[in-house]
Amino acid sequence: MSRKILQIHPLDNAIVALTDLEKEEVFELNGKTIQLLESIPAKHKFCIQDLAPGDLVIMYGVTVGKAQSFISKGALLNTINIKHDSADFELTPGKYTWTPPDISVFAEKTFLGYHREDGQVGTANYWVVIPLVFCENRNVETIKEAFLEELGYAKPNPYKNLVRQLVQQTQTKEAAAEQVLERIKTTPANRVFENIDGIKFLTHQGGCGGTREDAEMLCQLLAGYIHHPNVAGATVLSLGCQHAQANILQEKLRELNPDFKKPLLIFEQQQSGTEEQLLYRAITDTFQHLNQANAISRKPASLSKLRIGLECGGSDGFSGISANPVLGHVSDLLTALGGSAVLAEFPELCGVEQELINRCVDEQKAAKFTQLMRAYSASAEAVGSGFDMNPSPGNIRDGLITDAIKSCGAAKKGGTSPVTDVLDYGEYIQNPGLNLLCTPGNDVESTTALAGSGCNIILFTTGLGTPTGNPVSPVVKVSTNNRLAERMPDIIDFNTGPVISGEKTIEEMGEELFKKIIRIASGIESTKAMDLGQDDFIPWKRGVSL
Template sequence: MNHKTLQIHPKDNVLVALQDLKAGENISFSGNDIILKDDVPAKHKFAINDLIKGAQVFMYGGIVGKALSTISSGGVLSTQNVTHEAEDFGEKTGDYLWDAPDISKFKDKTFMGFHRPDGQVGTGNYWLVIPMVFCENRNVDIIKDAFIEELGFGKPNPFKKMVREMASLYKSGQSRSFDTVSVETLVEKTEDRLFENIDGIKFLNHQVGCGGTRTDSQALCALIAGYINNPNVAGATILSLGCQNAQSSFMEEKLRLINPDFKKPLIILEQQVEGTEQQMLTRAIKETFVGMAEANTQSRESAPLSKLVVGLECGGSDGFSGISANPAVGYAADLVVALGGTAILSEFPELCGVEQELINRCVSDEKAERFSSLMRLYAAAAEASGSGFDMNPSPGNIKDGLITDAMKSSGAAKKGGTSPVTDVLDYGEYVNTPGLNLLCTPGNDVESTTAMAGAGANVILFTTGLGTPTGNPVTPVIKVSSNHKLAERMPDIIDINTGFVISGEKNIQQMGEEILEKVIKVASGEEKSKAMKLGQDDFIPWKRGVSL
């Protein structure tokens, strides 16, 4: 990689600008001189040779767009001269041979986790309080208010003192002095928690469970069942109204399908049966306290890295994501798989254009056919609702060089590394096969991370080029920056900076190994990810067919 431009694949007919380039600048490439016709911001692409109207644009060795008008050699690609186009896909072809990475550095390493009766190992030990329907959100909040501070799980809010000072100035008629008010640095409380072996009690409010489609309610039941079964969860309290579509009995049925021998503490209360609100809340709080006391008897023990289930996510992507952060995470995922562990690649709208590659990587025709079917059904549903995968890139993506969905997808898929696809899951299904699993979710960051935790992920790697505060209530989310500027600008959310790949100081293998080392520390409870420190507990069930 030189310091100015990069051709990602020999078949590509565009170069990526690694730094801001000016119109008229001479770029030497493959023995030829390319005179830039336009300013090319870092992360954007320009044509190597003339691209006539209708010509296909190639990146990562595949089709990522089509020229809407002739683009001269040295001309920058934009939404005005390029539109989305992707390769079609069909049946699985050939036998996939995987060149697994060297795992000698990690084969004898372990992490300290919570061993569950079913053989899963958690990277945390959380108690959940979840409503079956939005009608119970207020009761969940009441329980939260009762527990958080008293059990030592509260987080300081430095902005309270700031508002108090501003209110005092306002009362004294000194509103113009607001600029003198500053916020204190966030410092975590240091007092001991009552339950020292419990990492937190999490409250998962949501807006579904009734009034929508039966499909969404059933999907919610499956999602909640997955969260209860997640190895990071010690036990759960479920609040049901009673008359809603998302019946707790259906959730229990889903839970039995996932784990017929489920043995964790599980409290299910139905308000229309319990009587008054006070009666239900009194019982919920007492039984939850007893359940947490039981969960507190568990402690961390050594576990092989084969017990890692790593979710792979990207959000706020930029033109460097597919060059640095995503392939580095992909290498870490390959290491986990080679060690006998599991990786989950989701965000199906962001696999558009790379379907055939993933189909060919499937371990069987059956898995390949299921992936193909889920992709086509999802695409058709999106188009029927007036959208399409081609509408996926956000304004931020486009501004930073990802101008078509196929261009975005080709880079996003790199998070999945190169290992064989061992299983294909629909939304709400739970991982039970080691290796790389494909999970049908939207590209929406929170809906996707929510689904991966519900599928059993005990840690999530999340790449970003623009910055995003997304986290998860029960599964640690580790943020990976694609570039130096983001890591320097938003150090409060970034855990690892792969911008060193862009600057040429490190390679993908080095960064991938560094990422896995960070995973081991977080999984062992030695370190908290930035999302955990900030209390970023995002939970949004997918209203299927609406989100991209």
């Protein structure tokens, strides 16, 4: 088959253009001749048979849309002539058989991690400073300004010098930018605490107002961050009168670990006197505990201690055939080694529910997934929306014209292994293997949740370019295509474009990516989001977010 087009599944009547195709180009596929009736942009799809109104559009072997008008063989599929459609699903889990991939290359490998008393292993060693309510955000920012530069964690800002030089008008904008950016590349780290990778400050807009359930869910999420294997301890600022009370946070921590022993410093402003007194105590006590947290160092750990989150954002028409399947192979390798992989973004599993139900290890897990999917879909429909409205303008422009097309490609991140657990938002990883985590499709809301559930590495595929990072979990940005990797090298960590060009297989790229993950988990390499200080944190309030 020509590398210019791709039929993903033998049943598909929608074919992917791997490069820009010209009108009247002719292709032979499965003994049939298809002449294009119009130009087809790369990443978009054309049909290989005439479709009447109401006929189903098939990709990945499943329904991804329905024809809205007559569509001729060789015509472009777009948002006018097809609309989202997907097959229904039911709770009928069957016996699923799985052949694990060959893991001999990784069987004896380890990573260098931070071992915690509860048996978790971190890929980093952070201290977190967290407000229980938005009223404390300014105090958190004050502590941040006091700590980061003095302790050597501040990210130098080359643009300050650029603005100064522009004001002085001593150099051109281009020359100033070039000199300053070059200087920043050679700025040495001057960290006071060698074994602490950073102090992370998680501000948010929650904790009061809304519903009591919102506050409780926020406390559960924050407890997940404090319990996270990449976190050595936490400083928590509370106003005192808000819904998200310190005792709720402590209760959620005890639920995660009845024998919780990490340092947890809680300061309540309404009981502390002046703001100056609050900040003096918080900074002094935190500094003393940073000294203690610095005593831990990296030691070898089994790869089974890796918990990898699987995310996609700024997806394109290549996501489901390059980067996402590569992540799927990484997921299969990790689960075969006894580790955990977590597939999130429930609005982007629309159309593949039955496959995932069939992969669940027992009926209880399948029932939980079914209930969460139906409830989420119903809540969206109740406000006049729906999963069909998930694709963004960027998704649509680059070939993901229905939610089912996007979802079928997104689900490839989960590989082929059995589903060992299903987690609601805020629930923490308990079982090795492939977990499904209920989150929105929104990039940051989802990555925030993946870290809160205990993922100590997050893999993030993108076809358009997304800078998303996370405060406590390294986010590895994986490009779907060569052009993006070349255009935005400052945010892309790994490129799966060679899968599209046919230079490498999904399995080859998966093994390369897994080796890179081990280096990042060991602190040998950093991610681009870490280098940029991209610490995105947005809790989900369980409203409708697609």
